[in-house]
Amino acid sequence: MRLARPLRPLYVQVLLAMVLGMILGHFWPATGALLKPLSDAFLGLVRMMVAPIVFCTIVSGITSLASGKAIGRTIIRALALFYCLTAVALVFGLGIAFVLRPGAGMHIDVHHLDSSILAQYTKHAQARGLVAFGLSVIPETMLGAFEKGEVLPVLLLSLLFGFSLNSYPQAGRPVLALIDGVAQILFRVLAMIMRLAPLEAFGAMAFTVGRFGIRSVGSLGMLMVSFYVACVMFVALVLAPLARLHGFALWRLLRYLREELLIVLATSSTEPVLPRLIGKLEALGCDKGVVGLVLPAGYSFNLDGTAIYLTLASMFIAQACDVPLSASQTATMLAVMLLTSKGAAGVSGSGLVALVATLTVIPDLPVAGAALLVGIDRFMSEARALTSVISNACAVIFVSMWEGACDRARLAQMLTAPEPARPDVANDPATDALR
Numbered sequence: 001m002r003l004a005r006p007l008r009p010l011y012v013q014v015l016l017a018m019v020l021g022m023i024l025g026h027f028w029p030a031t032g033a034l035l036k037p038l039s040d041a042f043l044g045l046v047r048m049m050v051a052p053i054v055f056c057t058i059v060s061g062i063t064s065l066a067s068g069k070a071i072g073r074t075i076i077r078a079l080a081l082f083y084c085l086t087a088v089a090l091v092f093g094l095g096i097a098f099v100l101r102p103g104a105g106m107h108i109d110v111h112h113l114d115s116s117i118l119a120q121y122t123k124h125a126q127a128r129g130l131v132a133f134g135l136s137v138i139p140e141t142m143l144g145a146f147e148k149g150e151v152l153p154v155l156l157l158s159l160l161f162g163f164s165l166n167s168y169p170q171a172g173r174p175v176l177a178l179i180d181g182v183a184q185i186l187f188r189v190l191a192m193i194m195r196l197a198p199l200e201a202f203g204a205m206a207f208t209v210g211r212f213g214i215r216s217v218g219s220l221g222m223l224m225v226s227f228y229v230a231c232v233m234f235v236a237l238v239l240a241p242l243a244r245l246h247g248f249a250l251w252r253l254l255r256y257l258r259e260e261l262l263i264v265l266a267t268s269s270t271e272p273v274l275p276r277l278i279g280k281l282e283a284l285g286c287d288k289g290v291v292g293l294v295l296p297a298g299y300s301f302n303l304d305g306t307a308i309y310l311t312l313a314s315m316f317i318a319q320a321c322d323v324p325l326s327a328s329q330t331a332t333m334l335a336v337m338l339l340t341s342k343g344a345a346g347v348s349g350s351g352l353v354a355l356v357a358t359l360t361v362i363p364d365l366p367v368a369g370a371a372l373l374v375g376i377d378r379f380m381s382e383a384r385a386l387t388s389v390i391s392n393a394c395a396v397i398f399v400s401m402w403e404g405a406c407d408r409a410r411l412a413q414m415l416t417a418p419e420p421a422r423p424d425v426a427n428d429p430a431t432d433a434l435r
Contacts, residue, residue, distance in 0.1 A: 010197060014262045017198035018205045025209025032210025038203025039267070045193045046272040049186060051146040051154045053275045054296050056183035058155065061292030062162025063176055070403070071159075071293065078294045078399050082302040085391055086341060088238055089304040090334050093311030096230040102223040102312075103319030108372065152300050158292075190275050194263075201266030208378045223316050223373075227380055230308045231387045239394050246401055247408060250394070252415040256280070257393060261386060268381040270389045274299060277393060284414050285407030286400040294399050298392035305387030307341045309351045309380060310358055317359075317369035329364055336362060351384045352377045 025032030062071060137152045139145035145153040165172035235250070243250040254261065257280065260273040274295070281291045314333060318325050325333070337358055352373060359367040373380070400406035 010194065010259050010263075013198040014201045014259075014266050017202040018266055021202040021205030021207075022209050024202075025206040025211075029210035032206035034207075035203040035210075036207040039200050039207065042193075042196050042200035042203075043267060043269060043272065045196070046190075049190050049193065050271055050274055053183065053186050053190065053278070054154050054292075055146070055158050055161075056179050056186065057275075057278050057288070058158035058292040058296065059162045059165065059179055060176065060183065061287075061289035062159065063165050063172075063289075071163075071289075074290055074293050074399060074403055075297070077402055078297055078395065079301060081395055081398060082298060083338070085238070085302060085304050085395070086307045086338060089234055089307035089387075089391075090311050090337055090341075092230050092234045092238075093227075093308035094315065094330070094334070096226050096233070096308075097312050097315030097319075100222070100226045100229070101319055102226040103316040103321075106320040107322060108320045108369070155296050155300075187275065187279070194272075194276070197263050197266065197272070201263075204266060204268070223312075224376060224379060226316075227309060227312055228383050230312055231305060231383045234304065234308060234387060235390055239391060242398065243394055246398055248397070248411060248415055250390075253393060253397075254390065256284075256415055257390075260389070264385045264389050265382050268378060268385055270299060270385045270392075273389060277389070281393065281396050284397070285410030286396055287403070287405035290400045290403055290405045291396055294396045295392060298395055302392050302395055303341055303384075303388045304391040305384035306351045306354055307337065308387065309384050310337045310341055310355055313355050313370075313373060314358065314362075314365060317365055317372065320372065321366055321369050323365060325364060329362075333358070333362055333365075351381055 021032070021035075024035075137156055139147075139153040139157065142157065145157045165176055240250040243253065257277070260276050260280070263273050263276075264270055278291055278295060281295065282288050311334070314337075315325075317323070341354060352370065355373070356367060356370050359365050359370060397406065397411070401408075
């Protein structure tokens with residue numbers, strides 16, 4: 001039985017599922033709270049596919065680039081852009097916290113907070129220095145890079161594998177053909193899994209509303225308003241002008257990525273759309289090598305939504321607990337966040353883990369203050385994920401243009417097409433999986 005034509009687009013199904021999930025969670029909270037396994041199962045299936053797809057995409061992309069010098073230049077430019085955007089995002093969060101002061105007047109006694117609810121976050125939030133972070137990128141074994149599903153170890157292995165194939169082009173040709181064939185199958189499997197996205201959206205919304213309730217938002221409403229304002233301002237005042245300088249309109253890119261953005265909104269995670277973004281950005285005219293390098297790296301190094309959250313949430317805790325911070329303490333906090341905002345997985349809850357990791361190395365702010373945010377973290381993680389995925393999509397296009405690896409005519413054509421969510425790229429497994 002075929003669905004009615006207006007209901008066939010995936011983003012429409014996801015949106016309807018979210019509304020139904022919120023209704024179920026509100027009127028039957030006990031039932032809604034039991035539906036979290038629907039969300040966990042979908043995210044588990046997607047996470048299972050991310051590492052091998054990223055590996056195949058990066059290896060294939062590296063072999064398409066002209067030289068190792070081009071690869072190095074692309075990575076350096078991408079990392080420089082990531083750190084600049086992160087620094088700006090941190091400042092945005094700080095500025096909104098000073099202007100709106102979401103925690104002012106709460107006068108929370110930190111000794112009365114139940115810090116036990118942070119246990120699941122603190123065990124993943126050990127403070128790490130730059131050296132420890134670098135060592136964590138190296139997997140214990142080659143297959144171990146795929147075991148945990150983390151992007152950075154897979155990125156490292158892919159770079160080494162791709163460079164090796166470039167060194168032996170004749171001998172590596174059958175291997176590359178095998179990798180391309182595996183990639184086609186993986187994208188087809190992903191397309192099958194993504195049909196379950198509305199079910200995940202229904203379960204996630206039913207659980208969130210059923211478990212925490214709509215009223216939980218009201219008690220910390222000012223913080224949520226401040227965070228959403230900061231994210232919108234970052235997109236409108238930073239990313240939109242940068243997009244205009246590079247010759248395209250950001251709102252057209254958002255329309256082109258509407259399905260992916262709704263999936264991110266429903267899952268509060270950027271991971272489910274990583275393979276889809278790879279296909280869509282290639283369809284826009286960005287070189288597959290640049291996309292394969294920049295986008296996976298951005299998932300660990302360009303989490304601008306998390307950066308905004310860290311400064312805003314930290315200042316909220318300081319204001320709510322009446323902890324004054326000097327200019328030097330604030331500067332130290334920003335420096336720490338430049339590190340703690342990197343490497344966090346793009347999944348729901350990772351922002352709170354990064355916040356706890358930040359507070360553990362800033363003695364002036366109470367770690368227990370993070371307990372104030374647990375009830376609304378699911379609602380805030382949606383904005384974190386949306387901001388980060390928009391920023392990474394823009395970053396890929398920017399770096400592609402800097403490298404002369406973007407077909408600008410193709411970009412303009414795809415962004416102005418009547419149905420931009422369906423790229424017409426024949427025999428392309430990445431874009432075919434988007435249909």
